[in-house]
Amino acid sequence: MAETEKRGRSWKQDPEAVRADILAAARAEFAEHGLSGARVDRIVRNTATSKRMVFYYFGDKEGLYRAVLEEAYARVRAQEEELDLEGLAPDAALRRLVRFTFDHHRANPDFIRLVAIENVHRARHLLEIPSLAQTNRAVIDKLERICAAGIASGLFRSDVSALRLHWQISALCFFNISNRATFGTNFGNALFEDAAQDTLRDELAEMILGSVRAT
Amino acid sequence: MAETEKRGRSWKQDPEAVRADILAAARAEFAEHGLSGARVDRIVRNTATSKRMVFYYFGDKEGLYRAVLEEAYARVRAQEEELDLEGLAPDAALRRLVRFTFDHHRANPDFIRLVAIENVHRARHLLEIPSLAQTNRAVIDKLERICAAGIASGLFRSDVSALRLHWQISALCFFNISNRATFGTNFGNALFEDAAQDTLRDELAEMILGSVRAT
């Protein structure tokens, strides 16, 4: 939605563009300020449309927030789909998955912030969003295939768990973004320099690899 | 501050108790709803005092929030001081530290929530709190001593880093609480049952141990 002359009494109808315009501005606002900190007026100001439209298309502030959350998860799913692990050895596949997750989260801090914010709300709104089971299943499936192959080849311990593995990968990659501010303030920003992040990423991958490898 | 008959026209002066009363209610409110989601009126309602007192003692809402944050960190420091690692072998000390951190965060979800909230605010308010450098130094010092001893004894790799180790421990233990809601919603709550948490804790400790041990 560009600056398509919304001013004046004359305008063109374009529901899809207006919806997308609002959604984009809302994503930025909610990621920056949280649900209660976000201001509808501020969202509208970053839009080529009017306040009325927000409520016309999304019902209320919380509906808009839910839409933002849903779209954010959908985006992530789309990006994850592009990751191809077929044909890789189990350890190589796992390594690539960890690195991908690390880089992905680093490249999408707004998504991390939205999830952190939603956790403050005890995932109350996430619960009301269907279409997520599917998304989530995909990640676990990927890991389960890796685990099965790893165990079968004797490369991995026989008690590795896809769910726990996902938990570990998420924890490390998520924290790296979500807690950067307080960690940096408390302990300095050395670990967040570009070079240090690359090293960190590889170390984390090896740490996780080490925890699944058969002894 | 108990229900000391604040009603009526007669009352006793007790600044310390009033301050503490407000602070406790504020901690709960901020941890639950965040800075912008918190309501001063709601804080006061959970108090034996009046709204006027909040502003009398803390200036404004943000001042109160800062006080809560500062006190929360001070509490944590106090608890960490009780952890005694002297006399333990480096690996045993590290294992105890990891388990302690895991249990501690689990037992203090409000602190985790406050830190997560402060991260959403990009640690803006944390910056204005002195008295933190000291707190933080203590944790790193503990780890540095463990690392030095571990390297000296040949038990640890020679390139282990206290800061990075702290990062890893924090990431795993913090995520366990901070993201419980969304992780549970997305992937089920199996990992958060008491028994599973105990297993998880020990596995994390071993994972970290594994990552520092000399090959």
Next chain:
DNA sequence: CCATCAATGGACCACCCGGTTAAATCTGTC
């Protein structure tokens, strides 16, 4: 026992903010 100041309560206020109203303009269709 009086003066002074700190501490306190309760009513009050101005503004911010999510949400609404009413009317105008667009667009597809017969």
Next chain:
DNA sequence: GACAGATTTAACCGGGTGGTCCATTGATGG
């Protein structure tokens, strides 16, 4: 080309919220 429904605008509103005023009561000390 006129009708109907969808889309959009600008002005508006009422309650919630952070913050304040003023008067009153406790403590302190000379």
